[in-house]
Amino acid sequence: MSRSEKLLAMEQLWEDLSRDETALESPAWHADVLRKREEDLRGGRDEFIPLETAKKLLRDQRE
Numbered sequence: 001m002s003r004s005e006k007l008l009a010m011e012q013l014w015e016d017l018s019r020d021e022t023a024l025e026s027p028a029w030h031a032d033v034l035r036k037r038e039e040d041l042r043g044g045r046d047e048f049i050p051l052e053t054a055k056k057l058l059r060d061q062r063e
Contacts, residue, residue, distance in 0.1 A: 001009070017024070040046035049057075 037046065041048075
């Protein structure tokens, strides 16, 4: 499978899976993570960063 075929397959799978969002229930741990993140933001222990900055940080971690 070529790269473009793989990307097309991923897009088609995502489109199919995301049609009915009620069919996919988030796991309990996800709500816990979001709750903690919100608490940390309110308490000044965390902050938002621009998307491009986050991408760069992730790229730098791989190197």
